[in-house]
Amino acid sequence: MVRIRKAKEIMYIGLCTIVEYHKVKQANQSTGFTEVAVFEDIPCKLSFKSAPSVLESDKASALTQSISLILAPEIEINPGSKIIVTQNGVTKAYKNSGVPAVYTTHQEIMLDIFKGWS
Known part of the structure; x- marks a missing residue:
């Protein structure tokens, strides 16, 4: 298991900040x-998958994108947390x-684009 994890x-x-x-x-x-950073600079990887939308319309087909974050199993992220990820020189906020x-x-962890606190 240690080799697989490595x-x-x-x-x-x-890198992500929770x-x-x-x-x-x-x-x-x-x-x-107030916003409180509970974890900072955690190594991670964003994974993106795109698929054509199931809904058909007169307009061009839309693409849906699923975003997942892969990181160490011991990091506990509470539901609704803001997750700021920097990867390939791009920084974005997700939840x-x-x-x-x-x-x-x-x-x-499946992610959505962060649009504000609920």
């Missing part, structure tokens, strides 16, 4: 929210859109 980790070409939205008490005693598939050697 082989997978060699393919990690990106950000959560935490409740904080402000100086004026009001409650606010996890489901329960991760956790394996002995890695985990895979």
Whole structure:
């Protein structure tokens, strides 16, 4: 298993930062929210898959894209977390859109583009 995990980790070409939205008490005693980085510079890999849309219309077919993040299995990412990934010189923000598939050697998390905190 150790060799298999090391082989997978060699393919990690990106780095990610995991950000959560935490409740904080402000100086004026009001409650606010702030972004908190819970993990930084975690080696990872983004994987993209495109497929033609199932819906047919008079217009050109649309492509749907599924985005998954592959990283070490011990990193716990809470639902709704913001995941900032830098890979191939491009940095984008995503959010996890489901329960991760956790394996002995890695985990895979389906992502959506981050459009703001829910």
